[in-house]
Amino acid sequence: MRPYLPRLLTISLASMALLLPTLESAANAQSILRDAETEDFFRDISKEMIVAANLDPNSVQIVLVGDPSINAFVTGGQNVFIHSGLIAAADNVGELQGVIAHELGHIAGGHNVRFGEGAGPATNISLLSLIGAAAAIAVGAGEAGMAILGMGTAMAQGKFLSFTRDQESRADQAGAQYLGKAGLSGAGSIAFFKKLQGQEYRLAIPQENEYARTHPLSGNRILALEDIYRKSPSWARPADKALNDRFLRIKGKLIGFVDEPPRVLALYPESNQSVPAHYARAYAWHRSAYADQAAGEVDKLLAVSPEDPFFLELKGQILLESGKAAAAVPLLREAVLKAPNEPLIMTLLGHALISTEDPKNAAEAEPLLKRAIARDRENPFAWYQLGVIYDRKGDEPRAALAAAERYNLEGNAKGAAANAQLARGGLPKGTPDWIRADDIALVAADELGKKKRR
Numbered sequence: 001m002r003p004y005l006p007r008l009l010t011i012s013l014a015s016m017a018l019l020l021p022t023l024e025s026a027a028n029a030q031s032i033l034r035d036a037e038t039e040d041f042f043r044d045i046s047k048e049m050i051v052a053a054n055l056d057p058n059s060v061q062i063v064l065v066g067d068p069s070i071n072a073f074v075t076g077g078q079n080v081f082i083h084s085g086l087i088a089a090a091d092n093v094g095e096l097q098g099v100i101a102h103e104l105g106h107i108a109g110g111h112n113v114r115f116g117e118g119a120g121p122a123t124n125i126s127l128l129s130l131i132g133a134a135a136a137i138a139v140g141a142g143e144a145g146m147a148i149l150g151m152g153t154a155m156a157q158g159k160f161l162s163f164t165r166d167q168e169s170r171a172d173q174a175g176a177q178y179l180g181k182a183g184l185s186g187a188g189s190i191a192f193f194k195k196l197q198g199q200e201y202r203l204a205i206p207q208e209n210e211y212a213r214t215h216p217l218s219g220n221r222i223l224a225l226e227d228i229y230r231k232s233p234s235w236a237r238p239a240d241k242a243l244n245d246r247f248l249r250i251k252g253k254l255i256g257f258v259d260e261p262p263r264v265l266a267l268y269p270e271s272n273q274s275v276p277a278h279y280a281r282a283y284a285w286h287r288s289a290y291a292d293q294a295a296g297e298v299d300k301l302l303a304v305s306p307e308d309p310f311f312l313e314l315k316g317q318i319l320l321e322s323g324k325a326a327a328a329v330p331l332l333r334e335a336v337l338k339a340p341n342e343p344l345i346m347t348l349l350g351h352a353l354i355s356t357e358d359p360k361n362a363a364e365a366e367p368l369l370k371r372a373i374a375r376d377r378e379n380p381f382a383w384y385q386l387g388v389i390y391d392r393k394g395d396e397p398r399a400a401l402a403a404a405e406r407y408n409l410e411g412n413a414k415g416a417a418a419n420a421q422l423a424r425g426g427l428p429k430g431t432p433d434w435i436r437a438d439d440i441a442l443v444a445a446d447e448l449g450k451k452k453r454r
Contacts, residue, residue: 031066033084033257034379036344037310038064038250042082045093045243046100052181053108053174060107062100066258070199072099074106084258089195093247094188094239098179101189105174106167172221176228185237186229193222245275252276256283275301282314291322309339317348325355336368346372347382354388362389380406397426401433404440413451417444 042062050057060078068085075081080103082096090096179186197219229235256264256279264284268277282297298315305311312335319328332349339345346368353365369386373379387402401423407415420441427434 033064033066033254034344035064035250035253036313036339036342037253039344040342041243041246041250045097045247046080046104048182049097049101049104049178049184052178053104055104055108060104064254068258070196072103074103078107080104080107084254087251087254088258090192090247090251092188092239093244094185095192095195096188096247097184098175098186098189098192101175101178101184102171103175104178105171108174109167109170169221169224172225173228176225176232179229180232180234183234183237185234185239186225186232187235188239190222190226190229193225197222248274248276249279252278252280253283256280257287259284261285261288273300275304279314282318286318286321291318294318307334307338309335309342309345312338313345313348316352320348320352320355325352328352329356329361341375343372343376343379343382346375347379347385350382350385354385362392365389377405378409380409383409397423398433400426401437401440404437404444408440408444413444413447416440417448420444 039062042064043057046060046062047057050060055078060080062080062082064087065081065083067083068088069083070086070089071083072086073081080100082099086099087096090099175189176186179189252268252275255267259267261284264280268280268284270281278297278301282294282301285291285297286294295315295318298311298318301308301311302315312331316328316332316335319325319331329349329352332345332352335345336342336349350365350369350372353361353368365385366389369382369389372382373386376382383402383406387399387406390396390399390402400419404416404419404423407413407419417440420437423437424434424441427437
């Protein structure tokens with residue numbers, strides 16, 4: 001979980017918030033947090049539910065979003081976005097699995113694709129009311145026209161909200177089925193809905209009428225779901241201890257990364273010698289520029305699990321970002337050896353190797369970064385590091401192509417276009433790299449054209 005990996009990639013998502021009872025946009029220019037351990041954990045806790053939903057585990061991606069609100073949502077494709085605030089609010093892995101099951105219900109039900117089924121009729125009502133209002137105003141009945149317009153808007157809103165509540169209920173029901181098929185208890189789901197209900201009470205959100213809400217009342221959702229969950233053979237089954245321990249590790253790590261250090265140290269005081277507490281304090285100290293204290297916390301973790309790749313990764317990161325690249329390299333090499341399929345750790349090792357300014361290490365970094373990109377092409381920082389290597393070798397066309405890839409992922413159409421053109425001009429025409437540069441140039445030019453027309 002590193003701020004430079006990929007420097008908090010910015011995304012713009014046109015999506016619906018699917019947990020909290022508001023109609024506000026779920027994400028605009030939010031940061032995606034990349035972390036090898038967290039992404040590996042998401043895959044492990046969701047795989048059986050994804051299969052139960054008749055979806056392909058290789059096609060569903062669960063993404064961590066840096067946002068303190070308690071929320072989750074789905075957007076185009078088969079992507080589930082989990083807010084960091086939701087992880088921090090959850091007490092156990094079962095609560096998180098309940099949320100993911102609900103979001104999978106939206107994906108399997110095609111709710112994003114069918115969004116127009118609710119928006120279309122509501123729009124038609126609004127248009128008809130606008131026409132009626134205009135006609136009334138034209139004949140001098142101004143007050144009547146405004147009344148017609150207001151009534152039409154209220155009817156359109158009511159119809160749309162009814163549609164979204166129905167989708168939420170369907171996702172609840174589907175999620176309950178997926179948990180049952182996966183042999184998981186729904187107790188965590190109920191507990192999390194009760195958290196949402198408690199939040200609504202604290203915010204004084206009315207609990208009597210659903211009419212003006214995007215979601216059913218939390219109390220009604222709990223009643224409907226609890227009846228289903230209690231009939232499942234898995235209701236009394238406890239959560240997997242190993243998975244729950246991993247959840248607590250990741251929660252501590254995340255809180256250490258996103259919360260202010262004083263709050264982290266208050267939540268995880270020195271008297272707490274658990275793994276999650278050491279993780280949280282390591283990040284808090286590192287973010288406060290106390291490298292020795294941060295490294296000391298990780299050393300306590302490594303004393304218990306010396307071969308844990310994620311502990312080795314964190315120790316390497318702390319050393320690297322403290323200006324000790326040479327000392328970080330052996331730790332990160334060991335982390336890659338213990339977790340050979342983690343492209344984010346490969347990228348961090350590549351960064352450390354380049355940072356030593358040793359040509360031999362740069363020679364080691366190039367194939368490593370290419371391997372990382374082959375597994376995860378959507379990592380701007382990996383492209384940046386590979387571009388550094390090409391630039392130092394004097395391979396300007398491929399350095400430009402790597403920069404174009406990075407800018408394209410970061411949504412910088414101008415930078416992508418300029419570098420793609422440079423790459424295209426220096427690469428042999430018709431080669432795979434030339435074709436890729438040409439593709440990026442065309443996409444970037446199209447995006448720039450759209451911006452001009454706005």
